[in-house]
Amino acid sequence: MTEKVLSKQNLNIFINTLLSRGEEIVGVKKKEGKYAFGKIADAEEVCLDYDITLLPPSMYLLPQREALLKFNIAERPVAFPVIEANPFILFGVHPYDIKAIELLDTAFSTDNLDTNYLNRREAATIVGVDCLNPNPNAFCPSMDTAFTDKGYDLLLTDIGDSYVIAIGSEKGQELLKGCPDTQEATQVELKRKEEERQKALGKYKVALDTPLEKLPQLLDKSWNSPLWDERSESCLSCGSCVMVCPTCFCFDVQDDIELNLVEGERYRQKDACMLVDFAAVAGEGNFRKDKVSRYRHRMYRKGKYIMERFGRPGCVGCGRCASACLAEIASPAETFNLMKGESK
Amino acid sequence: MKPKVGFFDFTSCEGCQLEVLNFEGELVELLKLVDIVNFREAMTEKSDNYDIAFIEGAITTEAGINRLKKIRERAAVLIAMGTCACLGGINCLKNFRTMEENLKIVYGDAAHYYNTIPARPVDAVVAVDYYLPGCPMDKDEFIALVKALLLNKKARLPNYPVCVECKLAGNVCVFEKGETCLGPVTRAGCKAICVTNGRHCWGCRGLVDDPNIDSEKEILQKHGLTTADILERFRHFNGYLEVSK
Numbered sequence: 001m002t003e004k005v006l007s008k009q010n011l012n013i014f015i016n017t018l019l020s021r022g023e024e025i026v027g028v029k030k031k032e033g034k035y036a037f038g039k040i041a042d043a044e045e046v047c048l049d050y051d052i053t054l055l056p057p058s059m060y061l062l063p064q065r066e067a068l069l070k071f072n073i074a075e076r077p078v079a080f081p082v083i084e085a086n087p088f089i090l091f092g093v094h095p096y097d098i099k100a101i102e103l104l105d106t107a108f109s110t111d112n113l114d115t116n117y118l119n120r121r122e123a124a125t126i127v128g129v130d131c132l133n134p135n136p137n138a139f140c141p142s143m144d145t146a147f148t149d150k151g152y153d154l155l156l157t158d159i160g161d162s163y164v165i166a167i168g169s170e171k172g173q174e175l176l177k178g179c180p181d182t183q184e185a186t187q188v189e190l191k192r193k194e195e196e197r198q199k200a201l202g203k204y205k206v207a208l209d210t211p212l213e214k215l216p217q218l219l220d221k222s223w224n225s226p227l228w229d230e231r232s233e234s235c236l237s238c239g240s241c242v243m244v245c246p247t248c249f250c251f252d253v254q255d256d257i258e259l260n261l262v263e264g265e266r267y268r269q270k271d272a273c274m275l276v277d278f279a280a281v282a283g284e285g286n287f288r289k290d291k292v293s294r295y296r297h298r299m300y301r302k303g304k305y306i307m308e309r310f311g312r313p314g315c316v317g318c319g320r321c322a323s324a325c326l327a328e329i330a331s332p333a334e335t336f337n338l339m340k341g342e343s344k
Numbered sequence: 345m346k347p348k349v350g351f352f353d354f355t356s357c358e359g360c361q362l363e364v365l366n367f368e369g370e371l372v373e374l375l376k377l378v379d380i381v382n383f384r385e386a387m388t389e390k391s392d393n394y395d396i397a398f399i400e401g402a403i404t405t406e407a408g409i410n411r412l413k414k415i416r417e418r419a420a421v422l423i424a425m426g427t428c429a430c431l432g433g434i435n436c437l438k439n440f441r442t443m444e445e446n447l448k449i450v451y452g453d454a455a456h457y458y459n460t461i462p463a464r465p466v467d468a469v470v471a472v473d474y475y476l477p478g479c480p481m482d483k484d485e486f487i488a489l490v491k492a493l494l495l496n497k498k499a500r501l502p503n504y505p506v507c508v509e510c511k512l513a514g515n516v517c518v519f520e521k522g523e524t525c526l527g528p529v530t531r532a533g534c535k536a537i538c539v540t541n542g543r544h545c546w547g548c549r550g551l552v553d554d555p556n557i558d559s560e561k562e563i564l565q566k567h568g569l570t571t572a573d574i575l576e577r578f579r580h581f582n583g584y585l586e587v588s589k
Contacts (some may be wrong), residue, residue: 032516055514116481234559236528237552239504243511257491259373270512275504276554291556324511326519326528326563 004165004182005189011156014179015043018089026060027091028053040091048092049158052135052320054247057093059088061120062108065269068253074262082265089175090204094131096138096145096316098152100246107249108309125171128152128164132200137319139333141201142208145316158336159192182242206333209340212313217302222339223296231335232295234327234337235274241298241321241330242272247306247314250278273297295329302332315327347494350382350394351425352400352415353436355463360426361385361400363480370487376496396493397423399472401464402428402435409461409469416470421493422521425486427479427581431550434479435463436476436583465584473500478534479581481550485533502532505554508543510536518544523569526577529555548581557587 006014009075019025025040028047035050037057071079093101105121110115131140132146140146148155153172156163164185167173176182185193210218222228242248252271255265273276274294279287288294315332322331329335351361367374367385368448381391397419403409416422425435438446439462447455475491476485485501492499502508505529510517510573513536518525526547538545551557564574579588 031514032521034516034520036514054516055511071460113536234556234562236505236507236556236559237554238528240507240511243508256488257369257495259377259487259491261491261494263375272504272508275508276552277503326517326518327559 002167003013003185003190003193003232004176005159005162006165006179006182007162010179010181012043012046015040015046015091017178017180018175019043021284024086024088025091026057026088046092046183048064048129048132048156048163050092051131051133052094052138052318054320054325055244056100056318056320057097058088058104058246058249059269060090061101061124062104062117062249062251062270065268066116067265069266070263071255071266072263078128079266080253081115083119085116085123086126087123089125089127091127092156093126093128093152094318095128095148095155095244096131096318098126098128098148099145099312100316100318102151103247103306103310103312103314103316104125104249106312110310111202123314125175126152126154127172127175128155128168130155130157130197130200133159134200134204135319135323136205137322137331138204139206139208139317139337141204141211141317142206142333143313143315143317144212144324145318146193146201146204147197152287153263157193157196158188159196162189164193185337206319206331208333209337215313216307218336218339218343219304221343225339225342227335227338228292229339230290230298231329231338235291235295237274237276237291237294238326239272239275240324242274243270244320244324246318246320247302247316248272273301299332299335301338346377346379347396348381348391348394348554349378349396349398350391350415350419351380351385351400352382352411353384354399354412354429354466355404356401356428356433358385358400359480360429360476363483364398364486368484368485371482372427374487374490374512377490392418392421394552396423398423398425399429399466400425400434402465403469404435404438404448404460404463406459406461408500411497412466412469421473422470422518423474423476423489424472425476426481427477427548427550429466430472430475431582432463432465432468432584433548433581436588437579439583440579454521463584468584475501477501477549479546482533482535504532505552505555506530506532506534506536506539506549508532508533510539510545513540515539519563519567522567524564524569524577526560528563529557529560547578550582551585551587555587 028041029038029045035053067082069079108117152168155166250271251268253268302315424430489499509532525544527545530547531549
């Protein structure tokens with residue numbers, strides 16, 4: 001599809017037009033020197049030149065906690081599914097987060113269709129923005145997530161005084177109809193876009209020493225490496241690496257009952273394989289009792305298991321985990337590079 | 345038959361009991377499920393016939409030990425409510441001085457009228473069935489425990505650190521703001537209320553089952569705390585534990 005160009009000033013008008021017609025927009029805002037997704041009330045709040053958000057936008061598709069069904073166990077027990085999905089626009093999503101959402105799409109539509117996720121996904125319009133100021137812990141180029149040509153409805157690229165807009169879907173095209181003064185992008189503008197992207201690629205500070213497709217093989221050889229013990233020694237089992245991860249989708253399902261002891265709900269909430277009780281089972285058993293097995297498991301998920309199952313890596317190289325880890329052991333790139341160094 | 349419930353206070357600020365009285369949205373529903381038969385802070389009537397005993401406060405006197413043992417004999421279920429009861433809490437700060445010194449500091453010339461023993465949590469004296477840690481204890485956890493007891497279900501506290509809830513709350517990490525925090529080793533369940541409101545975690549809910557204390561201490565040191573600072577930090581609420589010694 002042809003690409004459009006929109007001045008920055010007109011983008012703000014566009015956002016406010018959407019807001020005034022009642023669209024719900026979730027976008028990136030400043031938060032204590034960092035950035036976070038949140039509900040947008042005015043275009044002025046929207047940041048599009050951010051490096052990374054504290055939490056990934058996928059939490060608006062797979063909420064930290066959501067009801068799955070409501071039940072009543074009075075005389076004749078009954079249960080009703082709960083599916084909440086209201087249309088909204090996820091505004092300013094970086095390509096690595098778009099690719100993380102694509103992984104969730106695959107995971108939640110393979111085998112069992114996850115109605116809750118898929119309905120919410122259907123209700124979402126994704127407006128992406130190219131990441132031109134990567135976070136120092138990011139290694140997106142190595143994970144093939146620095147840029148994307150799909151997975152969005154619209155994708156913006158900052159070329160100085162305006163944005164180039166790529167249209168990724170009919171939904172995106174439709175949305176853009178309400179936008180004032182978009183022009184066809186000229187060859188000069190498209191060249192600017194390419195230049196900006198190349199410049200951004202030069203800003204990444206971390207890179208994988210192993211080609212992406214060779215990660216499973218590298219890990220196959222590394223199971224017994226002493227590095228796992230060394231790396232995980234200082235692990236706090238605090239789950240921070242998982243809580244901030246855009247690709248982690250594990251959840252726990254529990255029931256909660258009202259004080260009347262008859263009405264209640266079954267809900268799911270985010271769970272993390274780095275937590276001690278994640279693999280705990282009845283009878284005091286725990287499949288991953290020690291931190292080294294949990295630590296290794298997470299890295300295998302990121303570099304091998306997910307890749308073998310869904311054909312794409314379980315890590316998009318955003319670097320959020322590395323930023324969140326106080327013990328400074330969470331970066332998959334750093335870990336894989338150490339394994340690579342050792343296997344030489 | 346509704347279970348009979350008693351609330352009993354030992355050495356504490358009585359804030360956890362007050363917290364129960366603050367359950368304005370839930371009290372009416374709660375009272376449909378249980379009979380409160382002993383609650384000094386809230387009612388005049390007193391009965392020694394109860395099934396469930398909520399214990400608030402640390403144990404700091406010989407008389408307290410005897411009273412607590414009697415309550416344990418009468419109650420089928422005994423619950424330690426709040427940090428003082430669960431961990432000894434700030435009362436254990438006095439354990440780092442001699443009892444004579446403490447009496448003198450607090451009572452001066454009248455010290456000889458009083459007696460005191462090193463502060464200890466409830467489970468150092470009698471068996472505890474359930475814990476509701478926190479300063480003050482958390483309303484949602486209290487209500488979840490009552491419901492679990494009534495339904496004969498197992499009630500469990502989170503066995504992961506505050507970091508989990510803090511991250512989910514979308515907070516900027518305390519360490520990133522140049523401050524220090526006990527969140528990485530402290531049991532969650534508080535929804536990271538202190539950090540969410542701009543402070544740091546003081547560890548009032550005690551430690552997770554298997555905390556990585558060495559790593560936490562190293563991180564605290566790297567962020568500027570001395571060994572003495574670290575001990576002081578842990579002692580604030582966790583003075584009874586090995587980590588503070």
